[in-house]
Amino acid sequence: MPNHRRNLANRCNALKSTGPRSVAGKRVSSQNSRKHGLNSSPDFECSCEYRALVELIAEEGFSAFACADIASGLLNYRRVMDAYYDTYTSPEPVDEFMRDMNVKASNPIFSELLSPSGSEPQDVREMAAFFASMQRQERRKGGPVSRRSSDTHKLIRYQRNGIARLSRAIRQG
Amino acid sequence: MLYNIHFSIDVDVAMPVEDKSKSLLPFLSSPKLLPDESEAEFQSGLQSLLSELDNPSPLAVALVSQLNECLWWIKRHTVDKELLLHEAMARLLSREGSNWMGSGNSKLSVALEHYLGGSAHKDEVDFIDQALTEANLTLSDLRAKAFKDAARHIKMVDDLIHRQHQTMRHLQRSIDSIDYKSRLIKRMDLELAALELKQSVKEVSSLDAKPS
Numbered sequence: 001m002p003n004h005r006r007n008l009a010n011r012c013n014a015l016k017s018t019g020p021r022s023v024a025g026k027r028v029s030s031q032n033s034r035k036h037g038l039n040s041s042p043d044f045e046c047s048c049e050y051r052a053l054v055e056l057i058a059e060e061g062f063s064a065f066a067c068a069d070i071a072s073g074l075l076n077y078r079r080v081m082d083a084y085y086d087t088y089t090s091p092e093p094v095d096e097f098m099r100d101m102n103v104k105a106s107n108p109i110f111s112e113l114l115s116p117s118g119s120e121p122q123d124v125r126e127m128a129a130f131f132a133s134m135q136r137q138e139r140r141k142g143g144p145v146s147r148r149s150s151d152t153h154k155l156i157r158y159q160r161n162g163i164a165r166l167s168r169a170i171r172q173g
Numbered sequence: 174m175l176y177n178i179h180f181s182i183d184v185d186v187a188m189p190v191e192d193k194s195k196s197l198l199p200f201l202s203s204p205k206l207l208p209d210e211s212e213a214e215f216q217s218g219l220q221s222l223l224s225e226l227d228n229p230s231p232l233a234v235a236l237v238s239q240l241n242e243c244l245w246w247i248k249r250h251t252v253d254k255e256l257l258l259h260e261a262m263a264r265l266l267s268r269e270g271s272n273w274m275g276s277g278n279s280k281l282s283v284a285l286e287h288y289l290g291g292s293a294h295k296d297e298v299d300f301i302d303q304a305l306t307e308a309n310l311t312l313s314d315l316r317a318k319a320f321k322d323a324a325r326h327i328k329m330v331d332d333l334i335h336r337q338h339q340t341m342r343h344l345q346r347s348i349d350s351i352d353y354k355s356r357l358i359k360r361m362d363l364e365l366a367a368l369e370l371k372q373s374v375k376e377v378s379s380l381d382a383k384p385s
Binding site: 038055056057060061070074077081084085088089096107142143144145146148149150153159161163165166167170171173 | 323343346
């Protein structure tokens with residue numbers, strides 16, 4: 001079977017999938033859309049980094065409250081920047097098959113793949129339209145650099161909030 | 174999992190400030206670099222920033238290392254702007270030439286990257302020249318068109334660079350604040366010492382003035 005045809009058959013079969021059925025599978029897929037976890041509020045106070053930072057900052061003449069604020073602000077800022085790095089270095093991969101496929105030329109393959117289920121021309125057109133829209137989406141996302149730029153761009157507000165929190169804690173301390 | 178903080182603290186609280194600032198370097202400045210980046214260059218940037226501070230406290234060192242990281246990100250994003258243009262140029266060439274899609278975008282991107290970097294083989298040069306001829310474009314036309322095509326993503330990268338500048342401004346203000354605080358504490362200590370001295374002089378003089 002030619003490579004293009006096989007890839008297309010795999011994609012068409014994947015469309016028939018109804019998603020995970022087991023509890024474990026559902027648990028895994030429930031995390032699919034999770035990107036960075038920066039909306040959660042972690043408890044830094046239990047970490048040894050936090051305690052060591054607080055001790056260190058206290059020696060600089062900050063009050064106990066200020067030390068706690070600065071330490072958690074610094075750890076939070078680091079958390080954001082680590083997520084920033086991870087997002088930057090692992091963008092969503094480019095689906096070259098989808099990007100480069102010729103949808104019009106694939107119509108005979110669609111009709112062949114759909115024929116066992118007694119497909120009609122309307123079904124083939126719908127299938128082609130579906131793949132064309134997927135292709136548009138894929139092309140709109142651009143190459144790896146565009147993807148990593150737009151993914152990282154989503155973290156701007158976390159960085160802004162993180163640095164503002166740290167800076168405020170230091171200046172008010 | 175992105176929560177984990179990628180550093181560890183190994184600081185003895187009884188150490189003098191100078192030693193602490195040195196031992197804090199691996200704590201907050203352990204860089205997360207890309208495979209083709211030089212750690213020596215990163216560290217030399219950090220050292221030059223630190224050398225501008227007069228006896229920095231551990232917190233100031235931590236903030237300066239964050240500042241150095243921002244500078245590093247600005248450098249990365251600036252390179253990205255050029256890469257975005259290259260990506261858009263490859264995309265446009267691929268779109269313009271009717272027979273290029275079949276050979277795949279990746280081959281075209283690689284060839285174009287080498288072509289623009291001046292390290293292309295002869296067959297890559299021919300490949301790109303042919304693509305440009307078919308698309309009826311010169312390289313500068315292609316670049317201008319690519320700029321327009323990639324404008325949205327270039328704007329995003331500009332936003333990212335702007336954000337790093339803003340972050341640096343925050344960090345600088347924080348460093349200034351720490352510096353001012355330490356100066357203020359020193360000044361108050363000196364004033365207190367002067368007051369104590371005055372007081373003790375007064376006591377001595379009053380004792381001297383008393384008739385024995």
